[in-house]
Amino acid sequence: MIARKLVHIGGGMVYAFVSLWDLAPLLLLLLLPTFIVLYIYSPSLRVFEKEGEWVAKGAFMFHIGALLCVLLFPPPACAGAIAVCAMGDGFSAIGGKLVGGRLQIQLKNNKTIEGFLIGILFAFLGALCFLSPSMAFVGALCGMCAELLTPRYIDDNLSVQLCAGAGMMLYDNIYI
Numbered sequence: 001m002i003a004r005k006l007v008h009i010g011g012g013m014v015y016a017f018v019s020l021w022d023l024a025p026l027l028l029l030l031l032l033p034t035f036i037v038l039y040i041y042s043p044s045l046r047v048f049e050k051e052g053e054w055v056a057k058g059a060f061m062f063h064i065g066a067l068l069c070v071l072l073f074p075p076p077a078c079a080g081a082i083a084v085c086a087m088g089d090g091f092s093a094i095g096g097k098l099v100g101g102r103l104q105i106q107l108k109n110n111k112t113i114e115g116f117l118i119g120i121l122f123a124f125l126g127a128l129c130f131l132s133p134s135m136a137f138v139g140a141l142c143g144m145c146a147e148l149l150t151p152r153y154i155d156d157n158l159s160v161q162l163c164a165g166a167g168m169m170l171y172d173n174i175y176i
Contacts, residue, residue, distance in 0.1 A: 002094055002097075005089075005090040005091075005093050005094050006090070008058070008062070008086060008089065008090045009086050009087060009090035009091065011059070011062075011086070012062060012082060012083070012085060012086020012087070012090070013083060013086050013087070013126065015062070015063075015066045015082050015086070016079045016080075016082040016083040016086060016126070016129070016130065017079065019066060019069065019070050019075060019078045019079045019082055020075045020076075020078075020079050020130075024070045024075075025067070025070045025071060028063065028066060028067040028070060029067065031063070032063065032067070036060065057155065058155065058157050059157075061155040061157040061158045062085065062086075062157040062158075062161075064158060065082075065085065065157055065158040065159075065160075065161035065162060066082050066161065068158075068161070068162060069081050069082055069161050069162070069165050072162075072165060073165040073168075073169060076130050076131055077131070077135075077139075077165055077168045077169055077172070078165060079129075079130040079131075080126075080127035080129075080130045080131040080135065080136060080139045080164065080165075080168060081127075081139060081143065081161045081162070081164040081165035081168065082161055083123070083126030083127050083129060083130060084123040084126060084127050084139050084140055084142075084143035084144070084160060084161070084164040085123075085143060085156075085157060085160040085161045085164065086126060087122040087123050087125060087126030087127075088119040088120065088122055088123025088126065088140060088143055088144050088147060088160065089119065089123075089147055089156060089157070089160055090122070091118055091119055091121075091122035091123075092111075092115040092116060092118055092119025092122070092123075092144065092147065093115065094118075095114060095115045095117075095118030095119065095122075096111060096112045096114060096115020096116075096118070097115075099114045099118075100112030100113075100114045100115045102114060109148070109152065111148055116144060116148055119144045119147060120140050120141060120144045121140075123139070123140035123143055123144050123164075124136050124137055124139075124140035126140075127139045127140055127164075131168070134171075134175075135168050135171065135172065138167050138168055138171040139164040139165070139167060139168040140164070141167070142163050142164050142166070142167025142168070143160045143161070143163055143164030143167070144160075145163070146159045146160050146162075146163035146164070147159075147160045
């Protein structure tokens, strides 16, 4: 699980930086078929998948979420939203496994309060690479609440990015 989440964090941050390029939408569209073929025909990459899920589901949904962010949000908010998902989702799972359960507060979908709080912290730090502290905090909070509340039948790699980006855009239009 930790190896899979580290790939999620590292790969996601690469996506966040790539999203700042002018050609990011075209690049993400062109990479989609290559990405799918690579994951389907590369058994060594399958070791990073969750048991019982179709091959590369999480990575595929992360890619689709990043593509939607590039199309919907301006570059800094897009990069921040992708970073929230990469860092927040990745570190919340790692933190929840390593230190979760000490406070005896169980959240929805078997999540722990410790993992949730660690996720907010690292989502904030990831978004802070691209955004002001207030905008990064709003994105981290929205994204990690989406990660916590997303039903199991919706992939959080999609919902976290979109909710973080939407929350930041709403904040930007109301308070700034």
